[in-house]
Amino acid sequence: MSEPKQPDIAKPAAAARPPARGAKRDSLGWREQWRAYGRSHKASLFDSLGRLRAQPISTLLTCLVMGIALSLPMGMGLLLDSLEKLGGSWQRAAQISVFLELRLPEQQSAELHTRISGLAHVADAQLISREQALAEFQAQSGLGEALKELPENPLPALIVVTPQEVERAALEALLxxxxxxxxxxxxxxxxxxxxxxxxxxQLGQRFVFGIALLLIAGLLLVVGNTIRLSIEGRRQEIEVIKLVGGTDGYVRRPFLYIGVLYGVGAGVISWALLALGLSWLNDAVVRLAGLYQSDFQLIGVPLEEGFLLLLGAILLGYCGAWLAVGRHLSELEAQVQ
Known part of the structure; x- marks a missing residue:
């Protein structure tokens, strides 16, 4: 398939005649230029679609490789979020146990609870009375009968404080x-x-970030190599276009569209793989959590993150194509000169 013919926008037809109305002529000239620019982009897009359609197996394999590589870091990130939810929030992990004085009256305990709840760095505070503490200890320790023989309740009242921040310095100050x-x-x-x-x-986040960087670099290489092969197959055509005055933008445009189309296909495949994979894995996770009387389940692919994944795939395809075309255009320019 030959390169689509780019309309000549450098010399509008109106330029050959003296303008009857200068402002109107300039306006029409710019309008025609924008229309010609749009027609050129449309022709490049359909030309790229036709070339990809002519090689369905190669196109599908490239999109699959990109889609699988994109789905790995995002899938690990979603699993990390789910594990954080399973382990409880950071605030719950950093709860502070405030033991009150044994002989402190209940009214003062309630006042102290209200005061602690109003502190700036406290997210939540729960008061556990002496009776509640004794009942919980009897139920969990298995020493219920022995504790009944004690003359009085030996446990103090307790306030469980959930902080707003979990950094060490903030926790020590609150403590x-x-x-x-x-x-x-x-x-x-x-x-x-x-x-x-x-x-x-933090280790999990850094691991996911490192894997994401490596895979992004690999995707750029995959796209760049694919575009390089396409350029090599059209080398003579590009040389002719450059000899007759074709601009770098005109030569680069169809390859950029190819990179964008690869990105669209990879993003859709990656989104589908994540949705299907998490749904398949979630069935086993729900059954396992049910055995522990938990309603935990994996987080799916949020709509916003899915669109961000698609946008990221498109940008990767575009950048990979731009880098590959820029390098080979420089080589062709040197050979033509």
């Missing part, structure tokens, strides 16, 4: 502030667990 409140016997926080959780999540 010190809670410890200094009147009526507080002791405030405890397992900072080691918070740091371990933060380190694991």
């Amino acid at each position: 010190s502030e809670l410890q200094a409140l009147p009526g507080v016997e002791q405030a405890q926080l397992d900072l080691g667990w918070v740091e371990r959780l933060a380190a694991m999540l």
